[in-house]
Amino acid sequence: MLASIASEALSGLEGKPVQVEADVVAAAPAFSIVGLPDAAVQESRERVRAAIVNSAYAFPSRRITVNLAPADLRKEGPSFDLPIALAFLVATGQASDGCDGRGPLAALGELGLDGTLRPVAGALALAESVRRRGVRGLILPAANAAEAALVAGLEVYPARTLAEAVTQLAAGGGAAAPPADLSALLGSRPASDADFADIMGQEQAKRALEVAVAGAHNVLMSGPPGAGKTMLARRLPSIMPPLTLDEAIEVTRIYSVAGLLPQDRALITQRPFRAPHHTISSPGLVGGGGTPRPGEVSLAHLGVLFLDEFAEFRLSALEGLRQPLEDGEVTISRRLMSLTFPARIMLVAAMNPCPCGYLGDRDRDCTCPAHRVRQYASRLSGPLLDRIDLRLEVPRVPPQDRRGGAHGDSSTTVRARVAAAREHQLARLAGSGVYANAHMSARNLRRLCSLDADATALLDKAYERLRLSARACDRVIRVAQTIADLEAAPRINSAHVAESLSYRIRSRFDR
Amino acid sequence: MIDEPSNGPARRRARCIWLGTLASWRGGLVRKLVRECGSVSQVLEASSTELSALIRPPGVATRKKKVDAISASRRLAREREQHGAARHTEEARFACILKACPEDFARTQERLPHSAVIAWCDPLYPPALRQLADPPLCLFVRARCGDQEMRRRLRVLCDAPVVAVVGTRAPSPYGTEMAWALGRDLTVRGVLVVSGLALGIDATAQAAAIGGAKVAQELATVAVLGCGPDVVYPHANARLREEVARRGLLVSEFAWGVPARPWRFPARNRVMAGLSRGVVVVEGASRSGARITAGFALELGREVLAVPGEAGKRLTEAPHDLLRHGAAICESADDVVAAIATMPLGPESLADHFDASEVARVLKEGSDNGRVCGVLQALERGPMTADQVAKDCGVRVYEASALLSELEVDGLATLTDGGVYRLKRR
Numbered sequence: 001m002l003a004s005i006a007s008e009a010l011s012g013l014e015g016k017p018v019q020v021e022a023d024v025v026a027a028a029p030a031f032s033i034v035g036l037p038d039a040a041v042q043e044s045r046e047r048v049r050a051a052i053v054n055s056a057y058a059f060p061s062r063r064i065t066v067n068l069a070p071a072d073l074r075k076e077g078p079s080f081d082l083p084i085a086l087a088f089l090v091a092t093g094q095a096s097d098g099c100d101g102r103g104p105l106a107a108l109g110e111l112g113l114d115g116t117l118r119p120v121a122g123a124l125a126l127a128e129s130v131r132r133r134g135v136r137g138l139i140l141p142a143a144n145a146a147e148a149a150l151v152a153g154l155e156v157y158p159a160r161t162l163a164e165a166v167t168q169l170a171a172g173g174g175a176a177a178p179p180a181d182l183s184a185l186l187g188s189r190p191a192s193d194a195d196f197a198d199i200m201g202q203e204q205a206k207r208a209l210e211v212a213v214a215g216a217h218n219v220l221m222s223g224p225p226g227a228g229k230t231m232l233a234r235r236l237p238s239i240m241p242p243l244t245l246d247e248a249i250e251v252t253r254i255y256s257v258a259g260l261l262p263q264d265r266a267l268i269t270q271r272p273f274r275a276p277h278h279t280i281s282s283p284g285l286v287g288g289g290g291t292p293r294p295g296e297v298s299l300a301h302l303g304v305l306f307l308d309e310f311a312e313f314r315l316s317a318l319e320g321l322r323q324p325l326e327d328g329e330v331t332i333s334r335r336l337m338s339l340t341f342p343a344r345i346m347l348v349a350a351m352n353p354c355p356c357g358y359l360g361d362r363d364r365d366c367t368c369p370a371h372r373v374r375q376y377a378s379r380l381s382g383p384l385l386d387r388i389d390l391r392l393e394v395p396r397v398p399p400q401d402r403r404g405g406a407h408g409d410s411s412t413t414v415r416a417r418v419a420a421a422r423e424h425q426l427a428r429l430a431g432s433g434v435y436a437n438a439h440m441s442a443r444n445l446r447r448l449c450s451l452d453a454d455a456t457a458l459l460d461k462a463y464e465r466l467r468l469s470a471r472a473c474d475r476v477i478r479v480a481q482t483i484a485d486l487e488a489a490p491r492i493n494s495a496h497v498a499e500s501l502s503y504r505i506r507s508r509f510d511r
Numbered sequence: 512m513i514d515e516p517s518n519g520p521a522r523r524r525a526r527c528i529w530l531g532t533l534a535s536w537r538g539g540l541v542r543k544l545v546r547e548c549g550s551v552s553q554v555l556e557a558s559s560t561e562l563s564a565l566i567r568p569p570g571v572a573t574r575k576k577k578v579d580a581i582s583a584s585r586r587l588a589r590e591r592e593q594h595g596a597a598r599h600t601e602e603a604r605f606a607c608i609l610k611a612c613p614e615d616f617a618r619t620q621e622r623l624p625h626s627a628v629i630a631w632c633d634p635l636y637p638p639a640l641r642q643l644a645d646p647p648l649c650l651f652v653r654a655r656c657g658d659q660e661m662r663r664r665l666r667v668l669c670d671a672p673v674v675a676v677v678g679t680r681a682p683s684p685y686g687t688e689m690a691w692a693l694g695r696d697l698t699v700r701g702v703l704v705v706s707g708l709a710l711g712i713d714a715t716a717q718a719a720a721i722g723g724a725k726v727a728q729e730l731a732t733v734a735v736l737g738c739g740p741d742v743v744y745p746h747a748n749a750r751l752r753e754e755v756a757r758r759g760l761l762v763s764e765f766a767w768g769v770p771a772r773p774w775r776f777p778a779r780n781r782v783m784a785g786l787s788r789g790v791v792v793v794e795g796a797s798r799s800g801a802r803i804t805a806g807f808a809l810e811l812g813r814e815v816l817a818v819p820g821e822a823g824k825r826l827t828e829a830p831h832d833l834l835r836h837g838a839a840i841c842e843s844a845d846d847v848v849a850a851i852a853t854m855p856l857g858p859e860s861l862a863d864h865f866d867a868s869e870v871a872r873v874l875k876e877g878s879d880n881g882r883v884c885g886v887l888q889a890l891e892r893g894p895m896t897a898d899q900v901a902k903d904c905g906v907r908v909y910e911a912s913a914l915l916s917e918l919e920v921d922g923l924a925t926l927t928d929g930g931v932y933r934l935k936r937r
């Protein structure tokens with residue numbers, strides 16, 4: 001007898017419709033799965049057999065053929081266990097599918113040998129795809145239910161065991177999980193324990209980061225060990241505008257596919273902060289692998305990617321950052337497919353000024369020979385540095401500044417200023433195709449930024465006296481525009497340009 | 512080669528160049544010859560049989576030292592091997608030149624464009640160098656100019672008061688500033704600045720000298736090199752080297768194509784000390800090339816000056832040690848000029864870089880005079896970061912950043928490593 005159950009396969013961040021067909025005929029006993037299954041899907045035979053027997057169903061000695069259609073799509077992972085088991089049970093007449101006339105249900109989930117259902121990765125993306133293809137409901141492991149319930153208009157039927165899934169399939173659903181209360185989920189964001197006011201001293205760095213967030217500029221911090229670079233970077237998400245619902249779902253989808261969604265939270269409500277170690281490989285950073293998986297740049301989508309010891313990263317990994325920094329997404333091409341992961345990040349890089357770390361420090365001498373210092377800085381390529389608008393030195397805080405209570409504005413105050421600046425910015429950039437100052441191209445810059453006479457004069461003088469390159473000038477204008485936006489000023493004046501000029505690192509990177 | 516009883520001037524000159532080239536491939540050759548013969552002129556008069564008896568034939572003298580187990584790390588062994596390979600090629604070049612006929616060889620050496628070879632017996636040979644116990648037998652010179660101009664520049668090198676400004680390759684911002692000020696001010700006062708075109712202090716002083724020299728000035732600065740004058744070393748200074756060739760002279764006792772090797776730099780320092788009336792040490796660790804130059808200068812009876820720095824820093828070890836042993840203190844070009852007593856000075860008085868009119872102009876242009884003034888006063892107390900300036904002047908940090916940048920653009924302050932701003936000296 002023949003039976004068919006709808007399911008989904010994961011491809012990048014999207015689900016692809018898959019029909020699981022089972023054919024049971026009286027012939028020499030065999031159990032084969034066809035339709036480009038990978039090793040995990042092949043092994044599914046053993047899990048399905050054990051789960052069926054241990055759930056007190058019969059496993060007759062027949063010839064069983066399972067086909068995963070379409071046959072040219074590569075199927076991976078254990079999420080086909082449940083649909084295979086259900087299709088088998090329907091084909092052997094031990095279960096019935098959707099006889100209440102409302103249409104069939106889709107199913108996905110991993111089976112344990114005792115018939116329990118285990119959660120799968122990417123449930124949100126899969127559920128969205130089920131919804132898109134017009135299937136009304138989805139049976140899936142209870143642990144994935146909250147995540148799938150984020151999809152509006154989809155009936156979600158959680159099941160803890162194979163037996164429960166069979167019951168739900170037969171009843172055409174039964175008790176659907178309540179749809180998620182999105183606003184409540186979004187509202188229940190845990191209060192961040194990292195606040196800008198925690199940082200003692202470093203006023204210039206704090207100001208620079210405020211500017212950076214307001215204009216979505218990438219930042220490079222250079223300073224001796226212990227200056228507080230990591231501490232500053234960690235507090236960046238706290239001054240970024242909160243995630244909107246759509247953004248939260250986008251981030252959640254990526255985390256779900258990467259299998260990094262926390263058990264107790266269905267929706268990621270805080271901006272991601274990713275700080276990979278500097279030994280990370282290129283596929284680990286930008287994404288990749290046999291079946292491409294999102295890398296750290298995608299996991300930091302709409303958040304902060306913090307690269308400490310920037311100059312120590314592998315060159316191949318760093319050069320891979322160029323595309324995401326430019327386009328806000330990563331394209332990974334393989335023989336059979338080309339996948340695109342979103343990667344709109346704010347890059348925050350931190351490094352020591354030289355190999356020993358103490359170049360320019362007040363109290364300690366740098367022990368590096370001159371050529372080693374140049375070598376260290378020259379590891380970073382020009383095209384990569386061009387995408388970093390703000391560079392600043394973060395010196396160690398002198399002891400007298402390390403005392404006292406409150407230090408500057410709290411994150412909430414700064415966040416309000418940033419939000420206002422972003423609004424101002426969006427109004428100015430409306431219709432230009434960009435949504436942040438950092439993304440203005442050189443041509444946009446001439447069109448969208450207006451400098452007053454003093455500002456132009458100052459910039460010209462700086463160009464000559466400080467020997468700025470043309471690109472460096474563009475960076476100065478971009479940052480000055482953000483500073484003007486923070487003040488809600490209609491034009492860039494000389495004070496904005498002057499402040500912007502101070503966010504650069506002496507000569508070492510201005511080649 | 513048939514030896515005449517007395518060598519004619521042309522032959523003496525050829526022998527100078529030939530021996531000079533030989534010496535650049537084998538260190539200490541001239542010293543040995545002078546010791547054996549008595550003086551340089553006696554070396555030039557010696558018969559070729561006498562000479563060939565004195566010159567150790569080429570051959571790679573690879574004394575295989577027994578290396579004890581502890582120091583025989585792989586790196587050391589590799590370095591020793593590379594060292595051996597370098598010696599090997601150098602000895603090969605040496606053998607090649609030794610076989611050549613001096614006259615023919617000398618002719619080949621003088622054929623390059625923009626170049627000259629000054630032999631010990633030439634009138635343009637700097638007289639100060641003759642005071643060395645083992646003077647270079649010839650100087651290889653390069654400058655991007657015509658023959659006439661080259662001769663004029665060499666004449667200036669012979670006559671002008673020369674001061675060597677030397678120091679570390681990895682200076683502090685303060686050292687860089689002092690080297691810059693000294694290079695510029697000495698040049699403005701008509702002193703010829705000589706240095707080694709190394710990274711750091713040397714390059715800064717020479718760049719400043721070129722900046723300070725008048726356009727019409729014949730000789731802006733002289734670089735004494737530790738490699739052949741046609742060899743670009745260090746690469747980071749290639750542009751500056753080109754500039755020096757355009758406005759000054761590249762001088763070396765080493766022949767065309769001789770590569771830079773560690774053992775050539777002390778020899779170069781000896782020539783630098785020999786050329787100068789005074790040596791100024793700006794910054795340096797206790798065992799540094801600057802210290803070596805100062806040592807040669809003391810032996811030759813030249814003035815040694817040292818720029819004082821912060822106590823207890825590694826980079827002030829050399830100058831402070833020199834000061835402790837009686838070197839003159841050097842806080843500005845005036846100290847140097849007084850020490851070498853080179854009167855008359857250059858015609859015009861020093862154009863003050865940080866003078867009242869400049870400040871006045873900035874204050875007039877600046878929108879808020881009070882705050883600019885405050886920032887300048889704060890920086891006068893010492894180098895500061897933007898945070899410190901903001902605190903000192905009681906302004907917001909972004910205002911301080913903006914004011915500092917404006918001062919920087921106006922040339923009154925400068926941003927150095929570590930985000931520290933300092934006043935530009937005069």
